[in-house]
Amino acid sequence: MIHTHEVVNQPPPREGVDEFATDAPLVEAVARWGRAGAVPPLSEVGVHVGSAAFQRDAELANTHPPVLRSHDRWGVRVDEVEYDDAYHRILGAAVGAGAHTSAWADPGAGANVDRAAAFLLFAQVEPGHACPVSMTHAAVPVLELAASGLRDEWMPRLLSRAYEPELGGVGLETRPGAAPRPAQGGGRPRVAKRSALVGMAMTEKQGGSDVRANTTRAEPTGADDARGREFRLTGHKWFCSAPMSDAFLVLAQAQGGLSCFFVPRVLPDGSRNVFRIQRLKDKLGNRSNASSEVEFEGTTAWLVGEEGRGVAAIVQMVTRTRLDCVIGTAAGMRQSVAEAAWHVRHRSAFGSLLVDQPAMAAVVADLALESEAATVTAMRLARAYDDDADDAERAFRRLATAVSKFWICKRGPEHAYEALECLGGNGYTEAFPLARRYREQPLLAIWEGSGNVIALDVLRVLDREPDAFDAFFDVVGEAAGGHAAFDLALAEAQSIVREVSADAAGAPVRARELAERLALLLQASLLVQHSPAAVADAFARSRLEGDGGTLYGALPPGVDTAAILARA
Structure with a gap:
């Protein structure tokens, strides 16, 4: 007897998986470049993000996007962003695992690799929360340029693994039994916070990537103290990332030129700083994370670094967020491959499992090649950011970060689409995660410099920092003789x-x-040196020989797809 609603030939839920242990390229990279003892905490993260509960939170955070609450019920302007509780659980877990600033809190050889691996695992399942996590990590070296009072006040909070979603003050009264200070004009009381997240606000309507065209003005108040030189900002920012953060790094025009400023949401006396969130951006993807337009009008800020040297200061942040774009794209590729491989191993068509059909096996194997190359490159770059890096390693990362940001992030959207197609109609529905991933991947190619901006930066390195090219070719040259292509x-x-x-x-x-x-050369070099021969050979022949092709699945004859799929 046939039952019309009997479900057969559908893959089971991909839940209860240790996303770290099942990612062979990531495990190998951590063992190679990370620190001893990194595996147990990363496995804890892997089990957590692979659980049904975390996956459900990822879905909720994206289907219940953040909402702007401009005023409280008494009519007082509060400019707060409200999130679903699922988003707070995700962000709290990532901060608790040190996916934000653990490399700064406990520096040393491999620290950035371990932090990058944790960041990748969380971003693999829910990418939106990775924005404030990345920016907080990247803000640390910029804050080091601030005056000692500001640095000493805020740095411990950036390094904290506590997560406190409420906007609260820094440096407020914390005596035992002391009552929280009331909010000015009503609303919730201000409380002292042990932790903080940091966002950024650089671009403006008229400038975009050309931040030197910014018109936001900074006027000194003359009230300088241990926190440094105090200013008042007036202007508008077209994109402000993670506006619920506790503080922001902002570019504005001072008398001495474009400068970098630290803007807290809550001032030291407990009052709210002027930070008017005009609206939240209605974005293609990245739905769980809020992006906004903000208005400054007499907003209190403190100078970070030298006046007129704002780009030089903020580039400390941008360099590391560009690296996180690479890691985040690699995370998305891993999710895409894992979901596609899971589907083809459990779904039958035309009399056999999809994975046993050569055309499908070639597609998934090719996707796995791309994912492994991105992962290994991201982890090698992370190693170059450790504090034991010498001059040659720092020169290498200057160029390698740029070319990797350009190419790997460019490959993300097409990779997500091809993986989505492996699931057929299921992949195109919002019930499965790859539709969300497909919308997410283009952001990482745009954020922190779109394609032309990054490619022109490579030319800038060639013109001004030729030693970076020497260092780059020294590193990739270590694979010479390993493969003819x-x-x-x-x-x-x-x-x-x-x-x-x-x-x-x-x-x-x-x-x-x-x-x-240069990006393909770096990827091939790392695979030739560190990946199984089947992986290195397939990548080198498919990406370096001829025109490299444009479609996934068009692998050259003789490629060992079974060996590649075994790692997927």
């Missing part, structure tokens, strides 16, 4: 660098070509 690509890349360097007028037209070539 790699050796040929290495020579071609060096030739292109010489051609571009000799043709300043024509260089911008070739900037993208150069960035792509």
Whole structure:
């Protein structure tokens, strides 16, 4: 007897998985570049993010997006963003695991690798919360440039693993039994906080990536103290990331030029700083995370770094958030591969499992190649950011971060789409996570510098920091002799660098070509050195030989798809 609602040939839920232990390239990278003892805490994270409860929270955080509450019920302007409780559980778990600032709190060789692995695992399942996590991590070296009073007041809170979602003061009365200070004009009382998240507000309507076109003004108050030089800001920011954060790094025009400022939401006396959230952006993806437009009008701020050197200060943050764009894209690729591989191993069609059908096996294997290359590259870059890095390693990361941000983030959207297609109609529905991932991946190619901005930055490195190219080729050259296609690509890349360097007028037209070539060379180098031969050979032959192809699944003859799929 046939029952019309009997469900057969559908994959079971992919739940109860240790997302760390099942990710062979990540496990190997942590063992290679991370610290001893990193595996147990990362496995705890892997089990947590692979649980049904965390996956449900990821879904809720995106289907119940943040809401702006501009005024409280008494009519007092509060400019607060309300989130679903699921978002707070996710963000609290990530902060508690040190996915934000653990590399600064406990520095040393491998610290950034361990932190990057935790960041990747959380972002693999819910990427929206990764924005404030990344910015808080990246704000630490900028805050180091601040005056001692400001630094001493805020740094412990950035390094804290506590998560306190309420907006509260820093430096307020904390005597035992002391009552919380009332909010000015009503609303909830201000409380002292042990922890803090930091966002950024750089771009404006008229400038976008051209931050030197910013018109937000900064006027000194003359009330300078241990926190440094105090200013008042007036202007509008077109994109402010994570507006619920406790403080922001902001670029504004001072008398001495474009400068960097620290803007807290709550002032030291407990009063609310002027931080008017005009609206939340209605975005294609990244729905769980709020992005906003904000207005400053006499907003209190403190100078960070030297006046007129705002770009030099904020670039400390941007460099690390660009790295996190690479890690975040790798996280998305891992989710895509894991979901696709799970589906084809449990779904049958035309008399056999999908994974046993050569055309489908080639597609998933190719997706797995891309994912492994992104993961290994992200972890190697993270290692270059550890505090034991020498001058050569710092020069390497300057160029390697840029080319990886350009290429890996460019590959994210197409990768997500192809994985989504592996699930057929299920993949196109909101009931499965890959529709959400497909909308998410383009953001990481845009955030912190879209394609042309990054490619032109590569040319800037070539012109101003040629030692970065020397260091880069020293690192990738360690794979010389490991694969014929790699050796040929290495020579071609060096030739292109010489051609571009000799043709300043024509260089911008070739900037993208150069960035792509260097990124593929770095990825291939790392796979040739550290991944199984089947993976390295397939990547080198499919990406470096000929035109590299444009579609996933068009692998060259003789590729060992079974060996590649075994790692997916």
